[in-house]
Amino acid sequence: MRTLPNELTMHTSSDLAAMSAAALYRIARLRQEVFVVEQHCVYLDLDGRDAEAGTTLLWAEDAAGDVAATMRVLREDALEPGLSSIGRVATAPVWRGRGVAAVLLDAAIQSCDGGPILIHAQSYLTDWYGRFGFQASGPEFVEDGIPHTPMRIG
Structure with a gap:
């Protein structure tokens, strides 16, 4: 079983209104740092989803509230009944290679029942x-100049 480094705590929220503004801000900031600044993907990250x-x-955060990694799980019933998607997977550079995203991904997969x-x-x-457990499920495509591969479990 994967575990977070001792200095991090994992959090989940299925109610955006119940989250603190500070936590949401820190999540959005990390996503902007990784996708917009580092990867040069100019898009509307806060897309309403x-x-x-x-x-x-x-997300996983340290005692100061700094977000080490984050991701989101969306329900995609409009595409396929019972389908979920995982996206906005982002890890702060200082936390990469330390298993933080793996712990969050395990939890995200479990949340899909x-x-x-x-x-x-x-x-x-x-x-x-x-x-x-993800397997390629379609041809590679380019989004924002970055090659992507659709993958599925189930």
Whole structure:
């Protein structure tokens, strides 16, 4: 069983209104740092989906409240009954390679209750996602200049 480094605590929220503004701000900030600044993907990260019913945000933070990693689980019943997707997977550079995202991904997968799960993996991470049971489910595509591979469990 994977565990977080001792200095981190995992949190989940399925109710955006119940989250503290500070926690939501720190999650959004990390996503901007990774996707917009580091990866040069200019898009509207706060797309409204975080506030949808059935969305779960997961994050790990230190005692100061700094977010080490985050991801979200969305319900995708409009695409396929019972389907969930995992996205906005981001880890702060100082926490990469320390298993933080793996612990969150395990929890995200568990939150899907055995149903099918879709992820659009950055292609260089397909082997990593494969360790969690994801398998390629379509051809590679380019989004924001970055190759992605659709992958599924179930």
